[in-house]
Amino acid sequence: MPSLSHKRNTASLARGLVSPVLRGYAQGVVSPSTRAMIAKHITDIRTAFAEPLAAKLGRTSKEIREEGLLAGDFKVNERVEITLPDGSSMSFRYAFVVLDAEQGIVGVFTEHSGYHCLPMLDLKVTELRDGKVVARHAW
Numbered sequence: 001m002p003s004l005s006h007k008r009n010t011a012s013l014a015r016g017l018v019s020p021v022l023r024g025y026a027q028g029v030v031s032p033s034t035r036a037m038i039a040k041h042i043t044d045i046r047t048a049f050a051e052p053l054a055a056k057l058g059r060t061s062k063e064i065r066e067e068g069l070l071a072g073d074f075k076v077n078e079r080v081e082i083t084l085p086d087g088s089s090m091s092f093r094y095a096f097v098v099l100d101a102e103q104g105i106v107g108v109f110t111e112h113s114g115y116h117c118l119p120m121l122d123l124k125v126t127e128l129r130d131g132k133v134v135a136r137h138a139w
Contacts, residue, residue, distance in 0.1 A: 038114075042068075049107040052098035067089040074111035077130045082108065085122035097125055099137070106137070 030038075039080075046053070046068060050061040057064070057073055073096075080095040094111035106125060108116040120139040127135040 007032070042115050043116050045107060046109075048103075048105075048117065049098050049100060049109075052100055052107070056096070056098055069109060071111065074109075075129075079112075079128040079131075080108055081126040081128065083119070083124040084118075097127060097137075 022119075046064055050064045053059075053069070054059060054061040055062045057069075070091075074094040075096075078094065078096055080092045080097050081092045082092075084090075092108060092110045092113055094114070096109055098107045098109070099105075100107065104120045104124060106118045106120055108118065108125075110116075123137075123139055125137040126133055127137075
């Protein structure tokens, strides 16, 4: 029998209030404790970046914290490329970044590949729209 928390997560998923990353996990692919860990990670990162997300998305930080990000927040023509200090790289489709210079962190938000928080130190971030570079950041 599904737990109350599982029922809540499933209901939230149906309303689109939880990151799409969890959709696959709601089907019982991973254990409830792992699903809870992933949900907490997503919530923690979203909460840490609530102010810059609100500014970028035109909503209040309270709405961001309580309702999360929505599918419409991600654009099919936007991509983020990241180069880490050791030269490793990542590329995300349907993604955008927000910066928090005060804390020295970058938030990467993707529709299908989760939310990520990276330290700015020696990081390179390229934002692309329609395949063209719209911003480059390097620290």
